[in-house]
Amino acid sequence: MSEQKIAFYTGPAGGWGALRGVANALLKQDAAVKGAKTLLSANQPDGFDCPGCAWPDRNHHSTFEFCENGAKAVAAEATARRAGPALFARHTVRELARQSDFWLEDQGRLTHPMAYDAASDRYAPIAWDAAFALIARHLNALPDPDEAIFYTSGRTSNEAAFLYQLFVREYGTNNFPDCSNMCHEPSGAAMKPQIGVGKGTVTLDDFTRADAIFIFGQNPGTNHPRMLGELRAAHQRGARIVSFNPLRERGLQRFQDPQSKLEMATLGATPISTHYFQLRVGGDLAAVKGMMKHVLEQEAARGGVLDRAFIAEHTTGFEALAADLRAEPWAVLEAESGLTEQQMRGAGEVYIGAGSAIVCWGMGITQHPHSVATIQMLVNLLLLRGNLGRPGAGACPVRGHSNVQGDRTMGIWEKPPAALLDRLRQVFGFEPPRAPGVDTVEAIRLMLAGRGRVFFALGGNFAAATPDTHETWKALRQCDLTVHVATKLNRSHVVHGRAALILPCLGRTEIDLQAGGAQGVTVEDSMSMVHLSAGINPPASGHLLSEPAIVARLAAATLGGPGGRGSKTPWPWLVEDYGRIRDLIERVFDDFEDFNARVAVPGGFRLRNTASERVWATASGKAGFVPHAVPRDTPSHRARQRVRGTVVFTLLTTRSHDQYNTTIYGMDDRYRGVFGQRRVVFIHPGDIRALGLRDGAWVDLVTVWDDGQERRADRFRLVAYDIPRGNLAAYYPETNPLVPLSATALGAGTPTSKSIPVVVLPHQGAAADGA
Ligand SMILES: Nc1nc2c(c(=O)[nH]1)N[C@H]1C(S)=C(S)[C@@H](COP(=O)(O)OP(=O)(O)OC[C@H]3O[C@@H](n4cnc5c(=O)[nH]c(N)nc54)[C@H](O)[C@@H]3O)O[C@H]1N2
Numbered sequence: 001m002s003e004q005k006i007a008f009y010t011g012p013a014g015g016w017g018a019l020r021g022v023a024n025a026l027l028k029q030d031a032a033v034k035g036a037k038t039l040l041s042a043n044q045p046d047g048f049d050c051p052g053c054a055w056p057d058r059n060h061h062s063t064f065e066f067c068e069n070g071a072k073a074v075a076a077e078a079t080a081r082r083a084g085p086a087l088f089a090r091h092t093v094r095e096l097a098r099q100s101d102f103w104l105e106d107q108g109r110l111t112h113p114m115a116y117d118a119a120s121d122r123y124a125p126i127a128w129d130a131a132f133a134l135i136a137r138h139l140n141a142l143p144d145p146d147e148a149i150f151y152t153s154g155r156t157s158n159e160a161a162f163l164y165q166l167f168v169r170e171y172g173t174n175n176f177p178d179c180s181n182m183c184h185e186p187s188g189a190a191m192k193p194q195i196g197v198g199k200g201t202v203t204l205d206d207f208t209r210a211d212a213i214f215i216f217g218q219n220p221g222t223n224h225p226r227m228l229g230e231l232r233a234a235h236q237r238g239a240r241i242v243s244f245n246p247l248r249e250r251g252l253q254r255f256q257d258p259q260s261k262l263e264m265a266t267l268g269a270t271p272i273s274t275h276y277f278q279l280r281v282g283g284d285l286a287a288v289k290g291m292m293k294h295v296l297e298q299e300a301a302r303g304g305v306l307d308r309a310f311i312a313e314h315t316t317g318f319e320a321l322a323a324d325l326r327a328e329p330w331a332v333l334e335a336e337s338g339l340t341e342q343q344m345r346g347a348g349e350v351y352i353g354a355g356s357a358i359v360c361w362g363m364g365i366t367q368h369p370h371s372v373a374t375i376q377m378l379v380n381l382l383l384l385r386g387n388l389g390r391p392g393a394g395a396c397p398v399r400g401h402s403n404v405q406g407d408r409t410m411g412i413w414e415k416p417p418a419a420l421l422d423r424l425r426q427v428f429g430f431e432p433p434r435a436p437g438v439d440t441v442e443a444i445r446l447m448l449a450g451r452g453r454v455f456f457a458l459g460g461n462f463a464a465a466t467p468d469t470h471e472t473w474k475a476l477r478q479c480d481l482t483v484h485v486a487t488k489l490n491r492s493h494v495v496h497g498r499a500a501l502i503l504p505c506l507g508r509t510e511i512d513l514q515a516g517g518a519q520g521v522t523v524e525d526s527m528s529m530v531h532l533s534a535g536i537n538p539p540a541s542g543h544l545l546s547e548p549a550i551v552a553r554l555a556a557a558t559l560g561g562p563g564g565r566g567s568k569t570p571w572p573w574l575v576e577d578y579g580r581i582r583d584l585i586e587r588v589f590d591d592f593e594d595f596n597a598r599v600a601v602p603g604g605f606r607l608r609n610t611a612s613e614r615v616w617a618t619a620s621g622k623a624g625f626v627p628h629a630v631p632r633d634t635p636s637h638r639a640r641q642r643v644r645g646t647v648v649f650t651l652l653t654t655r656s657h658d659q660y661n662t663t664i665y666g667m668d669d670r671y672r673g674v675f676g677q678r679r680v681v682f683i684h685p686g687d688i689r690a691l692g693l694r695d696g697a698w699v700d701l702v703t704v705w706d707d708g709q710e711r712r713a714d715r716f717r718l719v720a721y722d723i724p725r726g727n728l729a730a731y732y733p734e735t736n737p738l739v740p741l742s743a744t745a746l747g748a749g750t751p752t753s754k755s756i757p758v759v760v761l762p763h764q765g766a767a768a769d770g771a
């Protein structure tokens with residue numbers, strides 16, 4: 001592990017540092033040879049879909065697209081290490097629970113199904129059939145199917161997700177909390193009523209034609225490195241790239257393309273952003289409002305700025321939005337955004353000057369109290385100049401997990417549309433449950449109330465990814481049974497119910513052999529492209545099952561077992577050949593006609609996106625301008641409060657360069673200059689002085705939330721950083737204990753993990769400098 005230090009990073013994103021990152025990732029996993037071969041198959045037409053992120057690939061047939069963090073994700077799965085029965089025999093669960101998240105995952109791939117034995121406080125091997133029978137017994141004993149909870153994380157393939165939602169609905173509940181509840185749910189909630197689709201409207205091709213690309217609250221250098229290639233090309237042909245971010249993210253500033261021999265040889269780098277607006281945390285709604293106010297004023301002054309024909313033919317609500325913008329004082333917009341009137345006008349001017357514009361956004365927009373309203377404002381901005389449904393223009397919510405969008409398409413949704421349920425009834429001949437189920441936060445509440453008694457997770461790390469860590473742990477521990485389908489050991493396996501199972505599954509990179517031969521699965525990326533993914537490595541252990549096989553065997557055991565509801569679905573037959581599952585997907589979802597044939601074409605196909613055809617599947621039949629007031633309970637207001645005799649800060653929680661969500665690859669955050677440590681808080685130097693502390697001081701963070709509960713996270717090192725005053729940044733998941741369960745977005749269940757009111761107190765306790 002690297003030495004602890006803070007060093008300002010001056011290089012570009014990518015470059016030699018990224019290549020070294022890959023080499024280290026492979027070496028650390030003892031996977032240099034196999035890993036390197038595996039990497040060459042990522043995102044190839046006959047290879048597997050990179051498990052790293054949901055950014056699309058150029059038709060899935062370019063030469064190997066280099067991506068440092070994709071390589072780390074692949075190496076993590078292709079590791080030579082094994083967390084087998086010997087590991088579990090060596091350690092009690094109490095001992096395992098004392099280890100760090102990093103240590104747990106670092107033990108390697110899970111090899112055997114394991115069951116918790118309370119008497120010895122150890123996990124011991126269990127046969128697959130016995131495991132399924134145990135789960136079935138618990139599920140069939142519940143007085144009400146709504147007492148069972150079925151979580152999904154977004155790596156799950158379309159085929160597994162489809163079978164999963166079918167099984168769970170045949171069983172009788174819509175309790176589908178999903179990682180997207182914590183992620184891009186506000187994007188769907190905002191866009192669906194406004195433009196009739198809850199997904200992005202652009203394709204990669206639009207990135208080659210846009211005159212301006214606006215990036216709100218997203219850090220592509222770390223989280224979507226392949227996006228930098230698109231941005232670099234756009235920059236080189238003269239497009240404007242405008243970033244809005246409270247932090248000066250390296251990947252948004254300069255990029256050295258590891259695939260460009262010239263840039264690597266000369267240490268040259270392409271600038272990324274032409275404009276960088278370092279706004280306040282949570283200030284985006286006001287900033288976009290300022291841009292739109294400028295656009296409107298310029299229309300009055302010089303004319304020809306708005307796309308009047310588009311507005312007349314395709315939209316409703318323009319007058320109400322215009323009146324609201326005219327009435328908004330610049331002073332309010334300045335105070336809330338943290339930008340000057342001139343800056344907002346400048347951004348508005350770039351927008352006016354662009355023939356076509358794309359707006360991208362990420363977690364910096366979705367994890368706030370006002371995220372839904374902010375996203376609707378971003379769409380308003382696009383609508384003003386007809387930047388939807390034409391080349392080079394559109395909305396681009398940049399998704400996280402590689403198949404999180406596909407899982408939703410397949411019906412992993414706690415509030416399923418009636419049309420889906422009707423279709424399931426028609427195709428499968430059962431009566432699906434109609435009552436909405438619980439989302440992630442509601443699932444935690446259900447468990448806490450004792451009415452969520454069986455918790456099943458298809459992937460992910462629920463115990464670490466969710467808010468209010470102590471409440472979540474209490475909730476999980478109250479369950480009769482917790483089950484995790486996983487590739488690696490993680491926190492959720494050691495914070496468990498009275499009975500507990502770990503079910504090890506194949507990863508994306510591995511060959512999936514069924515009775516009908518080697519199988520591929522399908523995934524959908526951030527731009528609605530659906531394609532095949534087939535692994536190339538032998539499985540990490542002979543005992544692994546694929547996710548579709550696990551779901552099918554569980555369904556057969558539960559629905560067909562004692563006390564089960566019965567099922568007409570031929571579960572075992574379906575997983576012999578995943579083409580059969582795709583045939584059923586085709587029968588349930590209209591957009592999947594000829595699924596097997598279309599997905600067999602290299603590169604796959606794009607799902608229909610009505611908004612990108614200017615067909616508006618909304619109540620009014622048009623796209624809607626939706627005005628929103630600048631919120632008054634924002635971070636800038638908080639900053640004037642004092643609690644415990646000190647000022648209230650707004651903390652954003654974010655990813656370092658060396659992690660994949662709760663999976664910690666290493667302790668470095670290269671682009672932000674942090675090495676060998678993760679318990680740091682980025683803070684403005686002026687705020688350090690105002691607190692009477694010094695750079696590097698150890699502090700404790702305490703949430704300001706008036707529900708009588710104390711939430712704290714102790715022992716973080718202050719790091720002086722280029723961040724607005726009154727704002728703090730720190731890493732997730734270390735800071736999740738600070739996020740109150742009741743702090744969710746308006747109009748979506750998303751925890752507001754980029755907007756946590758906290759106070760900073762000098763660290764109480766000994767040995768603060770003991771790292
Ligand atoms: N290597 C790697 N790749 C990943 C992941 C990973 O953990 N590691 N995670 C995957 C997943 S599930 C997701 S959802 C995506 C996440 O990818 P991102 O959306 O990039 O997520 P974050 O790193 O949480 O932070 C986003 C950015 O928002 C900024 N920000 C915070 N608050 C605000 C605000 O109020 N306004 C604005 N304008 N900006 C703000 C932060 O400074 C940060 O730069 O990446 C996916 N890809």
Ligand SMILES: Nc1nc2c(c(=O)[nH]1)N[C@H]1C(S)=C(S)[C@@H](COP(=O)(O)OP(=O)(O)OC[C@H]3O[C@@H](n4cnc5c(=O)[nH]c(N)nc54)[C@H](O)[C@@H]3O)O[C@H]1N2
Pocket residue numbers: 105152153154155156179180182183184363367400401458459460461462465466485486487488489490505506507508547653654655660661662663732733735736739753
């Ligand atoms: N404070 C704070 N909290 C956040 C966020 C934040 O920015 N700040 N971000 C939120 C976001 S955007 C998201 S998406 C969630 C992520 O929440 P999750 O999706 O629940 O978490 P991950 O860390 O991605 O899950 C990692 C685990 O997935 C398992 N895994 C990996 N590959 C596979 C596979 O192929 N199959 C199966 N079955 N399991 C596999 C491994 O066992 C690994 O330990 O966290 C959210 N929580």
Ligand SMILES: [Mo]
Pocket residue numbers: 179182183184399400401
């Ligand atoms: Mo995510």
